[in-house]
Amino acid sequence: MDDIKIITFFKREDIRGVLIPIESYKHVPFNMERVFFIKNLDEYPRGFHAHLKTEQVLVPITGSFKIELTDGKDVQTYNLTKDNEGLYIPVGIWLKMYDYSRDCIIFVICSYEYDEKEYIRNFGDFLKYHARQSPIKCFDLQQQTNSIKKELYNSIKNVIDNNAFVLGKDLRTFEDEFAKYIGTKFCVGYSNGTAAMVCALKALQLHPGNGYHSRTGFHRANGCVCRHEKAR
Numbered sequence: 001m002d003d004i005k006i007i008t009f010f011k012r013e014d015i016r017g018v019l020i021p022i023e024s025y026k027h028v029p030f031n032m033e034r035v036f037f038i039k040n041l042d043e044y045p046r047g048f049h050a051h052l053k054t055e056q057v058l059v060p061i062t063g064s065f066k067i068e069l070t071d072g073k074d075v076q077t078y079n080l081t082k083d084n085e086g087l088y089i090p091v092g093i094w095l096k097m098y099d100y101s102r103d104c105i106i107f108v109i110c111s112y113e114y115d116e117k118e119y120i121r122n123f124g125d126f127l128k129y130h131a132r133q134s135p136i137k138c139f140d141l142q143q144q145t146n147s148i149k150k151e152l153y154n155s156i157k158n159v160i161d162n163n164a165f166v167l168g169k170d171l172r173t174f175e176d177e178f179a180k181y182i183g184t185k186f187c188v189g190y191s192n193g194t195a196a197m198v199c200a201l202k203a204l205q206l207h208p209g210n211g212y213h214s215r216t217g218f219h220r221a222n223g224c225v226c227r228h229e230k231a232r
Helices: 123-132 140-162 169-182 191-202 220-228
Strands: 005-008 012-014 017-018 034-038 046-050 057-064 065-070 077-082 085-089 095-097 103-111
Touching: 046 123, 057 077, 065 103, 140 169
Parallel strands: none
Antiparallel strands: 005 085, 012 017, 034 103, 046 095, 057 085, 057 103, 065 077, 065 095
16 A cells, blocks of 8 residues: 555646647656546446456546555555656555546546456455465565566567667677676577577587587476487
């Protein structure tokens, strides 16, 4: 519940109208994978679910509404009324939306694509889910993951955008730094284990029929390498 928070977006307003930009990681604390809006609301409450994977930000782009959040123990209630303010909801939080204004439109920003399997729609199941959670004392893995998520996402995106899956500056930097870390002169990156083993065997200049020993866990790679290098 401590991670729930109000996010205020930059709002540019002049005689031409209003502009409110929202970008991944810059304005919301995740990569946006899905957005949708809810409108023409009646008096009945909505929601009544939690997510196993999806983080959300809810924004009343028109009108207002109230939302009640709980982790099964504590309860927090918010009255959302501003089009440049969104409520950040982390995973594992049960929500109920209600008391909509007549003109209410709710804009929902999600960190995960739609997947019905990651919804919890029964409150009893929700309580069981939280009862099964056993955090490791003195080490918050979720917090550690969130601290590097933006950097990791941007790095992967740059590699994909630059088409540098095997070659490129990022790989060369990793090879140099990893070589220093393990105390060797060189480190060579490969796309998969089979390619790496073929390279190693070629460097050893083995002859057809020669044998080699490999650690467990490379069963498929071993078979491919043996056929490729005619080793045993």
